Amino acid sequence: MSPIRCAIENCKTTSHNKPPGVTFHRCPTTTEMRNKWLRILKHRCSVLDWMESRICSKHFELKYFDAQKKLKDHAVPTLFSVTSNQKTLMRNEPGKSKVERLLNRMPQSDLTNNIKQSLSKMKEPVNLDNFVTDELKCKADAPNEAQLWLMIKKQDHLNTRLMDLVVQTKKHVEILQKSMEESRMVRKEQEQNIESLKYIVKCLQEKHATLEEQIEILTSIESR
Ligand SMILES: [Zn+2]
Known part of the structure; x- marks a missing residue:
């Protein structure tokens, strides 16, 4: 039997030479x-x-x-x-x-784990605050380590804010979906009401109720 070959031009992978795990x-x-x-x-x-x-x-x-x-x-x-x-x-x-x-x-979850692992091996300088100005910049005499950590912290903080934003947006979408669903239900209910009113009118007409009687009955039903 001839080997399976990958159809991508210049990809040399076949079922005979493929590394383990390649499908x-x-x-x-x-x-x-x-x-x-x-x-x-x-x-x-x-x-x-x-x-x-x-x-x-x-x-x-x-x-x-x-x-x-x-x-x-x-x-x-x-x-x-x-x-x-x-x-x-x-x-x-x-x-x-x-x-x-x-x-x-790299998938997002792997990336997050990867960063967490790398960070757990690195020690934050104890006196980091001393090297940071009020404009959240490193002072001129700050060691490289402090500069790096400040950047990591800024990035991390930004990520947290972005994640908060994602969560909020998700919530908004959920609320919107819920209210859409509710208005759909209300409309359905109204349609059902109209249908039942139409049915009542039909019954009344068959019983030869006058127009005034019909309106009176319908108003009393509606105001219930
Ligand atoms: Zn291939």
């Missing part, structure tokens, strides 16, 4: 995802057979895999190494350093 994935079946993939892959595959071609897991960011290492439904290939297509890479990640590229690929 091969079929193209998606829904039209929406298919179009997304086509847009990305049309310049990156010399041959792309929708039924037969496979893309290796090296081209998918970690966030696109579930806990069972299965590719999620909304996954799209986004990683193409420098050797595979330098031009397209430059277009995607212009002037990105190695660190920036790796940062892009």
